[in-house]
Each structure stands twice: as structure tokens, then as C-alpha cells.
């Protein structure tokens with residue numbers, strides 16, 4: 001039997017600890033695994049971007065660019081991969097195109113190979129500049145489809161979006177399922193649709209979280225449909241809100257017409273390394289192991305707990321049911337955006353406001369921007385009545401152009417402002433840090449010289465805990 | 478699209494807590510879930526047998542027969558299911574046929590509907606009397622194939638065993654994967670083989686544990702191959718050494734040509750009930766979430782930790798590698814028994830002895846019995862040289878007959894002996910308790926009047942723990 005080799009992207013160094021332990025893992029807790037990761041046979045190693053940049057400067061006193069260069073050095077044979085939020089880069093607003101290009105160039109120069117470019121609203125215009133910038137550096141530009149479920153989202157719609165991304169020069173496509181919503185059959189149908197429309201050699205990478213307990217089956221069906229690469233996390237950094245275990249993927253494919261070419265001896269070493277590290281960050285882990293509520297509520301777990309705390313802060317914890325019923329209506333008014341950062345927060349907060357203060361009586365600035373097109377276009381039309389209310393409250397007109405088209409060149413201003421900060425080192429990468437995190441960068445620059453801070457527990461603390469636990473364990477038995 | 482309905486056996490009331498929390502769950506922590514379980518649409522509800530009987534009398538001061546009758550009352554619309562170790566019943570030796578029949582009759586009279594009958598060695602002769610007894614009561618006799626991997630175990634071999642079980646009158650077959658070793662492709666092949674050999678209407682139930690993280694995919698492939706019923710546990714009682722989550726199974730099948738007919742609103746209530754209960758038993762849980770080692774070592778996790786503690790007790794903890802290499806040799810000498818209770822302990826202990834004291838220099842009585850045929854026949858021939866050593870050491874001859882054929886009628890003796898015990902209530906079920914657990918029954922009879930003992934934490938303890946934890950959580954952040 002001739003076997004097809006499935007590529008694997010290991011996410012332990014980025015998304016796994018972002019999802020399991022609030023992105024808190026220090027670089028020093030990763031370095032010892034790198035030699036084995038580099039030799040295990042992965043298609044790529046996701047290790048940067050997403051929330052890691054923010055976390056590095058906010059919590060870990062680590063320069064994210066040092067982290068990137070360290071990975072480049074320790075993983076010489078691997079393709080390094082990052083997650084990039086299109087025109088937002090790794091920050092929380094749209095940046096002018098020149099800033100986007102400078103960020104991509106710096107990332108490529110410092111060692112990045114594969115750029116997974118996405119937009120929370122699936123608006124291709126918000127991905128285009130970043131993707132073209134990646135292609136210009138000669139690196140791998142991966143266009144991303146954020147998967148969600150709504151009355152307007154169809155297999156055909158996803159296949160169409162795939163075509164737009166390919167037209168933009170995507171070297172491969174990512175089917176990204178951040179909420180673990182992607183069930184086996186739609187995964188199969190979307191991938192078959194893309195392959196049969198644009199050619200069997202269209203590379204498709206599949207990214208699923210494990211939250212709902214279903215998505216290893218989704219990866220199986222995706223592979224049967226022709227998926228080329230799938231994302232997994234080494235087992236000791238897997239499951240719950242994280243990802244499916246790499247070793248389980250290998251075992252799943254044994255005896256089938258697919259294989260992975262991964263080196264199991266290396267995987268075991270990587271696993272053992274992180275099995276030792278993970279308990280250090282237990283304080284940042286959530287207890288959720290499996291949660292299938294999202295299939296009925298359509299509300300991601302993180303969004304639900306945000307809304308719950310907002311309600312509790314207002315002494316209205318009993319209104320969560322009403323808010324959960326309000327979410328789909330707000331989402332429909334906004335044209336059915338996928339619920340992922342930042343749209344999940346924007347829609348969730350507005351649903352809370354609607355329940356507490358009356359329907360659209362008070363609108364957040366962000367929700368008004370969403371309704372007026374300042375985040376880009378959604379798949380559905382926005383409710384014209386609500387657009388009107390947004391216009392009146394925000395005193396801004398709706399737009400139909402690409403949001404970043406309204407921005408003026410800003411690199412010089414950003415450079416000048418950054419240069420005034422204590423500890424600024426004069427590099428473009430420091431300007432980028434300031435551009436993306438203007439509130440956090442000043443503090444980071446001023447403390448950077450103190451060096452990285454590990455927020456995990458120490459060996460001694462872990463040992464003391466284990467001893468306390470085994471005492472109480474004996475008492476119970 | 479016409480959909481095929483897949484039956485589901487819910488295992489929360491038996492195997493789930495046996496696997497996750499050492500069988501410690503008290504009946505009182507299950508009763509409030511029963512109304513929802515009864516109405517959820519399961520094919521059957523596994524709730525008795527396995528280790529629950531032992532645990533009831535050893536740890537919980539609960540009469541197992543009261544538990545069974547309580548389930549019968551609280552689950553009037555459900556088929557109750559139990560796991561029965563053939564000629565061993567729920568104990569640890571072979572019983573004479575009359576005792577086996579009396580146990581089956583009493584179980585049926587007290588409400589049992591589906592008897593999953595298995596034998597650790599897959600020796601059909603050890604299942605036959607129990608299966609025929611079940612059929613005689615008009616209840617459902619399910620013949621079981623214990624799945625294992627060895628050089629001698631083939632798809633054809635499993636298909637042949639299925640035929641032997643059907644010939645014996647099995648109304649359905651169970652493919653039982655206690656070690657989470659059953660990968661998707663062999664599951665597909667075995668089920669296809671059985672269906673195409675014995676007819677598509679041969680009912681096949683699939684039982685997988687979740688330990689290796691692969692087996693929800695296995696259930697998908699099993700269903701595609703024609704499996705009729707699959708075993709799952711409600712999500713709040715799932716994963717790790719337990720089973721795949723029931724709600725994930727439902728979500729997995731959405732949009733496919735298969736469906737479950739389960740009532741999701743009921744599932745959510747069942748889930749919420751056990752989400753509250755599970756933390757009470759945290760002290761009994763193991764930390765293992767996913768473990769794929771078994772695919773390379775072929776040694777189940779529980780067996781490995783047993784051997785480790787045996788070695789440590791002898792101050793030879795450093796010899797675990799040698800023991801792990803010895804296991805497959807001992808297993809081969811014994812004719813490749815599946816490694817499941819009790820064969821896993823018997824083979825594991827002998828491997829430890831061989832490493833510590835020299836190859837078969839000292840043989841355990843149990844291993845000698847295994848080599849001499851006193852547990853039944855394995856798939857492979859036993860190594861004649863080792864049989865010779867066993868004969869010399871145990872001073873017994875090898876046998877080829879069914880082990881229970883050597884037993885004399887024993888019911889009267891058992892009754893007489895039981896009658897002498899303090900607290901014996903004069904019933905046949907008490908005789909059965911004494912027969913299966915002669916060491917534990919006397920203590921249980923004498924304390925039974927004190928009523929059930931809940932070994933879980935109390936609400937107050939849980940609250941205090943949660944408060945302590947949230948304090949330390951804040952301190953770390």
C-alpha cells in the first residue's frame with residue numbers, strides 16, 4: 001500500500017501554552033526541548049505570534065525578538081511558524097500598510113518562515129497587505145479561514161473565501177478552528193470542496209482545538225478529504241482548551257493509507273520534557289477538560305466566562321440566560337462575524353449592555369465601530385437600523401473601504417514617540433513593540449535590562465506541594 | 478439522507494468511576510442522575526459488575542444487591558447492563574457451574590438485562606456456562622472479545638472467536654478494548670470481518686477506553702464499519718483512563734449518515750450532576766490524561782505502575798527497563814494472553830521475579846497455574862520448557878480440560894460456611910457475596926447494619942479547599 005505522508009505542525013511552543021496556561025511559559029522552559037523538536041520531523045514548528053508577544057513584554061520581561069532569534073538558532077532545520085492577525089499584526093488596532101510591511105520584514109529577517117495570516121472577520125482585505133509582504137520576502141504566506149457556524153456560513157462560502165486567499169497569493173490555506181466547533185463532516189466537505197475546485201495540490205493545513213473532544217476525528221476526516229498538514233501538541237501539552245496530542249495522531253494513522261514520518265523516540269523526549277514543565281504553570285490552567293456546550297450555545301467558553309464576570313460585577317449574575325439568548329441576535333445584527341478575539345468580546349459586551357440597559361440604548365465604541373465597518377466586512381449584511389443607531393451614538397459615518405485605507409503614514413510618528421522612552425534601544429523592532437503595545441512597551445523597555453522573569457513555580461515549590469499532597473492522599477485512603 | 482441510528486451505552490454508573498476513581502462512587506451520589514439517564518435514550522446503562530461489587534462491600538459498606546435493585550427502580554425504562562468475568566463471576570477464581578448459574582439467575586431476578594460476559598484469556602469455554610445461563614433467563618447474553626496486540630493476534634483470529642461466541646448463543650458481541658489499544662484501522666477491519674462473515678445484522682457493541690487519546694476516532698471507524706452500539710461516558714465523567722465523552726460522540730456524528738437519538742437536554746443535566754460529584758473523589762483520581770506509551774511497550778499503564786512498586790519494594794527501582802523487556806518474553810511463553818486482570822498481574826509479577834531472581838528460578842503459584850492451563854487456553858501454544866518448570870515447581874500436572882470441569886459441586890459448602898457468619902441474612906445473594914469475596918464478606922456482613930459509607934469529600938471540605946485554592950491562586954497571579 002502506498003502511503004500519503006501527512007505533515008504535522010507542533011504547537012507546543014506557542015498555541016499550546018497560550019491555550020492551556022495563559023501564554024505564560026518562559027523561553028527558558030522551552031530551550032531544552034528544541035533539539036528534539038528540531039529532529040522529530042515536523043512540517044513546521046509554531047513558536048511565535050498570537051499572544052506570545054504581548055505576554056513576553058507584559059508578564060515575562062522577555063524581548064519577543066530575542067525569543068524568535070533563539071528559536072531560529074535552536075531549530076536550524078525547522079520551518080518556524082507564527083500566527084499573524086493581518087492588518088492588526090499582534091496588536092489590537094489596524095496599522096497603516098508601511099508598519100505592516102516593516103513588521104513582516106523584521107520577522108522574516110529574524111528567522112520566521114511560515115506566516116499564518118488571519119482576520120477575525122474573515123475579511124480578505126485585512127489579510128492582503130500582510131500576505132503580499134510575506135510573499136515579497138520569499139517566505140511562506142498562509143491564508144486563513146476562521147471556521148464558525150451561522151445561518152450564513154456554508155461550505156460553498158468557505159470554498160469561495162479559499163479562492164480569494166489563493167488569488168491573493170496564498171502558498172497554502174489554513175482552516176482554523178479556534179473554538180473546536182469544526183465537526184468531522186463539515187471538515188471533510190470544506191476540504192473536498194477546496195481541493196476539487198482549486199486543484200488537489202492546493203495545500204491545506206488544519207488547526208483544531210480539542211475543547212469539545214471531537215476534533216481528533218475531525219483531523220481524521222480532514223486527512224481523508226486530502227488535508228496536507230495538521231496541527232497538534234505533544235501529549236504533555238495537549239487536550240482541554242489546547243490541541244489534540246501529537247502521539248495520538250501518529251497512533252491514529254497506523255495501519256491506514258496515511259503516515260506522519262514523525263520520530264517517536266524524539267516525541268517521547270519532547271513529551272517528557274514538557275511533562276516536567278507543565279506543573280510549574282498549574283496556577284494558570286483552567287479546570288475544563290471537555291466542553292460541548294458550544295455546539296448548542298454557539299458561544300465560546302472564554303466569551304461566556306467574560307460575560308459572566310461582567311454581569312457579576314453589575315450584581316446581575318442571574319441574567320446570564322438572557323444574555324446568552326441575546327448573543328445570537330447581536331451577532332446577526334453585526335452580520336454574523338466569527339466569534340474570536342476581538343469580535344467575541346465586542347459582541348459579548350454589547351449583549352450584556354443590551355440586557356442590562358435596554359436594546360442598543362448604550363453602545364460600546366467598539367461595537368459601533370463594528371457596525372460601521374471599521375473592523376472590515378462580515379459575511380452578512382449589517383442590520384441597517386442598528387447601523388443608524390451606531391452612527392448617531394458614535395457620530396461617525398459608516399465606511400465600505402478597507403479600514404486601513406483611512407490611516408495616514410504613521411511610522412515616523414511611532415519612531416519619534418518610541419525614541420522618547422526610557423530603555424528604547426533604537427531598533428525598528430523596538431518601534432514595532434511600542435506600536436503594537438503602547439501601554440505596555442514603556443514599562444518593558446525600562447525593566448528589560450533586569451532580564452526574563454519566570455512566573456512558573458520553582459522546583460522547590462513543586463516538591464513541597466507534592467509532599468503536602470501525598471500526605472493528605474494517605475490520610476484519605 | 479436516511480440515517481442509521483447508533484445505540485449508546487452510558488458507563489458513568491460503572492466503568493467510568495471504576496476507571497477514574499478506583500470504583501469508589503457511592504450509590505447516593507448517582508441516584509439524582511437516574512431520572513435523566515433513564516430518559517436520555519441510551520441503548521443500555523452499564524451500572525453493575527466489574528469491580529463495583531468488590532468495592533461496595535470492601536470500601537462503601539453497601540450491599541451490591543441493594544444497589545442493583547435501586548437502579549432497577551430508578552431506571553424503569555432502561556436496559557441495565559453488567560460486566561461479568563465468565564466462570565470467575567466477579568471474583569478471582571473459577572466457580573463451579575451451579576454457582577455461576579445461581580449468580581446469573583439472581584442478577585436477572587434483581588433486574589439485570591444485558592450481561593457482557595468476558596474471559597481474560599478469550600477462552601470461550603470460560604464464558605459458555607454464564608452465557609447459556611443468561612439465555613436461559615431470557616435476558617441478553619453478550620459475548621466478548623478482549624482486544625490485544627501480539628504477533629499471534631490477527632483480524633482473522635478475532636473474526637473466528639466472534640463465530641465461536643455466536644455459536645454459543647451470544648445475542649450480540651462486544652469488542653472490548655480495556656487498554657485503549659484499538660486503533661481505527663483494526664477496529665474497522667475486525668468489525669467488517671465479523672459483519673461480512675456472520676451477517677450484517679450481527680450486533681456489535683464497541684467498548685474503548687480513552688487513555689491513548691485515539692479511540693473516539695476508533696469509534697468513528699467502528700461505526701463506519703457497521704458497529705451498532707458504542708460505549709461512552711457523560712463528559713464530566715470521561716477521558717483519561719476512562720472513556721470518550723457521550724456529548725462528543727453526538728457532536729461527532731452530526732451531519733453524517735449516523736445519528737444517536739440521544740436527548741441533549743438530558744445529557745446536559747446528567748453532565749452537570751456528575752460535574753458536581755466528581756471533585757468529591759479527586760483523591761482517588763490519577764493524573765494521567767493521555768498516554769500513548771502502550772503502543773510501543775504493549776504494557777498497560779496500571780500494570781507498569783504495579784511492576785514499578787514491586788521493584789521499589791525490593792530496592793530495585795532501577796531495573797524497570799529490564800522488566801519491561803522481560804514482559805513480552807514471559808507473555809510469549811504463556812501463549813500471548815491479553816494483558817488484563819488477572820493475566821496482567823500474573824505476567825507482570827513473573828517478569829519482576831525473572832529479573833530479580835533469574836529466569837523462572839522462582840515461579841508464582843498463579844504463573845504456574847497459567848502455564849499449566851488452570852486459567853484456560855490462550856491463543857498461542859505455551860512454551861513446553863516453561864510448562865515443565867511449572868509442573869516441577871507447582872507439583873501439578875498440566876490440564877487441557879475446561880478448568881471448571883475439575884471443580885466439585887460447592888454451593889452447599891458455601892451456604893453452610895456463609896451461614897456461620899455474623900450478620901449473614903440467609904439469602905442466596907449473601908451466599909454469593911461470601912463465595913466471591915470470602916475474605917471481605919465476613920467484615921461486610923457484620924457492619925452492614927451501619928449503612929453505606931461515602932468515602933468522597935463532603936460539601937464543606939470541597940468548599941474549604943476551593944477557598945484555600947482561590948487564595949493561593951491570587952497570590953501567584
Ligand SMILES: [Co+2]
Nearest residue numbers: 015178207209
Ligand atoms: Co489555536
Ligand SMILES: [Co+2]
Nearest residue numbers: 492655684686
Ligand atoms: Co472498560
